[in-house]
Amino acid sequence: EGDKEKRQWSLQDFEIGKPLGKGKFGRVYLAREVKSKYIVALKVIFKEQIEKYRIHHQLKREMEIQTSLRHPNILRLYGWFHDDERIFLILEYAFGGELYRELKKKGYLSEKQAATYIASLTNALAYCHEKDVIHRDIKPENLLLDHEGRLKIADFGWSVQSRSKRRTMCGTLDYLAPEMVENKAHDYAVDNWTLGILCYEFLYGAPPFEAESQKDTFRRIMKVDLTFPSDPPVSAEAKNLISRLLVKDSSKRLSLQKIMEHPWIIKNADPMG
Numbered sequence: 486e487g488d489k490e491k492r493q494w495s496l497q498d499f500e501i502g503k504p505l506g507k508g509k510f511g512r513v514y515l516a517r518e519v520k521s522k523y524i525v526a527l528k529v530i531f532k533e534q535i536e537k538y539r540i541h542h543q544l545k546r547e548m549e550i551q552t553s554l555r556h557p558n559i560l561r562l563y564g565w566f567h568d569d570e571r572i573f574l575i576l577e578y579a580f581g582g583e584l585y586r587e588l589k590k591k592g593y594l595s596e597k598q599a600a601t602y603i604a605s606l607t608n609a610l611a612y613c614h615e616k617d618v619i620h621r622d623i624k625p626e627n628l629l630l631d632h633e634g635r636l637k638i639a640d641f642g643w644s645v646q647s648r649s650k651r652r653t654m655c656g657t658l659d660y661l662a663p664e665m666v667e668n669k670a671h672d673y674a675v676d677n678w679t680l681g682i683l684c685y686e687f688l689y690g691a692p693p694f695e696a697e698s699q700k701d702t703f704r705r706i707m708k709v710d711l712t713f714p715s716d717p718p719v720s721a722e723a724k725n726l727i728s729r730l731l732v733k734d735s736s737k738r739l740s741l742q743k744i745m746e747h748p749w750i751i752k753n754a755d756p757m758g
């Protein structure tokens with residue numbers, strides 16, 4: 486495993502398999518390193534896209550941050566290489582694919598499954614915050630599952646600098662914390678807000694502030710217009726945790742430590758993640 490980061494890789498070192506998914510900036514393929522037969526995911530990014538959106542620094546930062554992160558719930562970035570027109574990221578392969586698909590297929594998750602994922606995410610975020618990394622882009626699309634169904638955060642949004650412009654340009658607003666909607670300076674607590682959003686979405690199948698228009702979603706976020714449908718039935722403890730995370734004043738949100746000690750997590754989360 487150690488040599489993976491050191492040596493220079495090239496496309497000849499890999500046999501490319503089936504496409505695993507396509508992201509905004511390129512596709513992901515299953516691949517096998519020829520000599521070791523090691524299975525990886527290979528993300529192909531076109532250089533002209535990076536130039537066009539001027540996001541070199543973000544990619545560079547991702548590589549610096551992610552190669553230094555080692556956590557069971559964070560997808561590994563083993564290394565990278567490039568040719569004339571493409572950059573290739575050599576990623577840990579998450580056999581279980583995107584958590585999003587599981588959520589869509591099931592509609593919503595059991596309280597045990599939801600609590601297990603929230604506990605894994607909280608662990609991974611506590612580890613990141615120790616390393617001064619704020620995530621800010623945690624949404625089901627960026628959550629993968631390994632062969633044992635264990636959650637892996639995978640994302641190129643890792644960074645410690647202020648909010649990237651990218652967010653307003655693309656993707657859903659559902660996960661934006663109020664201070665981000667107001668474009669105010671924010672801190673680690675944005676990830677705590679997002680944990681509340683995800684916990685709600687795992688249990689009800691949709692994020693809490695979903696609305697027809699972006700304007701209405703903004704409005705619902707700013708008002709913290711939180712309602713709990715009666716169906717599916719959800720325990721009072723789960724609602725309590727969600728209500729203590731979706732708090733407008735970021736300093737009043739439940740801390741990651743307190744999430745791990747919350748009765749709903751203690752009772753429902755599988756300690757083996």
Ligand SMILES: Nc1ncnc(NCCc2cnc(NC(=O)Nc3cccc(C(F)(F)F)c3)s2)c1Br
Nearest residue numbers: 505506510513526540543544578579582639640641
């Ligand atoms: N089953 C699977 N097993 C493993 N992986 C899978 N999908 C890939 C998940 C990713 C992890 N890390 C990534 N990183 C980036 O995409 N980075 C990226 C890309 C373009 C531009 C930029 C930037 F320029 F904006 F920074 C940064 S994608 C799947 Br499906």
